[in-house]
Amino acid sequence: MIMDFGGRALDMGRCHVMGILNVTPDSFSDGGRFNRPDIALMHAREMVAQGAAFVDVGGESTRPGAAPVSLQVELDRVCPVVELIARELDVVVSVDTSTPEVMIETAKLGAGLINDVRALGRDGAVEAAVASGLPVCLMHMQGQPTDMQDRPQYQSVMREVSAFLMDRVRVVEAAGLPAEKILLDPGFGFGKTLEHNLQLLAVLDRLKVLGYPLFVGASRKSMLGQITGRDVNERLPAGLAVATIAALKGASILRVHDVWETVDAVKVVSAMEGVGQ
Numbered sequence: 001m002i003m004d005f006g007g008r009a010l011d012m013g014r015c016h017v018m019g020i021l022n023v024t025p026d027s028f029s030d031g032g033r034f035n036r037p038d039i040a041l042m043h044a045r046e047m048v049a050q051g052a053a054f055v056d057v058g059g060e061s062t063r064p065g066a067a068p069v070s071l072q073v074e075l076d077r078v079c080p081v082v083e084l085i086a087r088e089l090d091v092v093v094s095v096d097t098s099t100p101e102v103m104i105e106t107a108k109l110g111a112g113l114i115n116d117v118r119a120l121g122r123d124g125a126v127e128a129a130v131a132s133g134l135p136v137c138l139m140h141m142q143g144q145p146t147d148m149q150d151r152p153q154y155q156s157v158m159r160e161v162s163a164f165l166m167d168r169v170r171v172v173e174a175a176g177l178p179a180e181k182i183l184l185d186p187g188f189g190f191g192k193t194l195e196h197n198l199q200l201l202a203v204l205d206r207l208k209v210l211g212y213p214l215f216v217g218a219s220r221k222s223m224l225g226q227i228t229g230r231d232v233n234e235r236l237p238a239g240l241a242v243a244t245i246a247a248l249k250g251a252s253i254l255r256v257h258d259v260w261e262t263v264d265a266v267k268v269v270s271a272m273e274g275v276g277q
């Protein structure tokens with residue numbers, strides 16, 4: 001299934017790597033390194049050279065406990081970087097935002113995907129996403145970053161995550177967003193215990209049957225630290241394991257910090273899947 005990302009067509013039947021470009025001072029693993037547009041462009045260029053099909057630009061940290069940022073701060077962080085990358089590089093610029101005005105502005109500046117961890121939950125976000133004409137990733141989160149990890153609870157995490165995402169799909173499709181512009185994401189680490197995250201990973205293919213491309217982000221997250229005991233900058237092997245599992249289970253986009261390493265892991269999965277039986 002070919003999806004059009006602001007003029008760049010990509011086959012969602014394949015697994016693509018998205019490089020993370022946090023332009024926030026407090027992101028948990030690379031906070032503050034890429035705040036200047038020229039430095040951000042250099043990092044984006046490097047990730048594209050390593051095989052990233054997407055670069056995800058986020059101006060508001062959504063780590064547990066993160067404080068919201070003002071509209072102007074988010075615009076000031078994100079817009080110059082989106083404009084520069086969209087102009088200079090042949091890559092889909094994804095914008096990690098829940099803010100309607102940021103969606104509209106960055107779409108004008110050449111963004112190709114809206115990546116909203118709040119599934120267009122903020123006032124005006126559905127309308128802004130529809131008006132932007134861009135594809136949207138709808139992600140599940142229980143609670144808000146300020147409290148989501150306090151006491152995550154589910155009767156059945158996959159059933160509840162699926163129900164939430166399908167409800168959001170109904171809302172955004174009714175508002176005019178075509179089905180072929182929707183991606184779904186279970187939201188690893190967003191209001192989930194380690195057990196919930198593992199249960200979602202184990203049955204990720206069940207999310208696929210909803211009929212939308214799957215987006216997965218687990219890179220360097222605390223779930224990997226809980227399993228391995230590794231610090232945030234030593235979680236690459238565990239991250240590659242999740243990337244491989246997700247690719248095997250049909251994920252279309254993997255959001256990661258470590259691009260070439262993940263590209264290679266995906267190449268192994270694709271090579272195996274491509275060989276005649």
Ligand SMILES: Nc1nc2[nH]c(SCC(=O)O)nc2c(=O)[nH]1
Pocket residue numbers: 062063096115116117137139185187188189215216217218221255
């Ligand atoms: N769609 C999507 N967007 C994201 N943005 C972040 S920011 C927090 C972090 O990188 O730990 N995570 C995700 C994710 O899992 N899915």
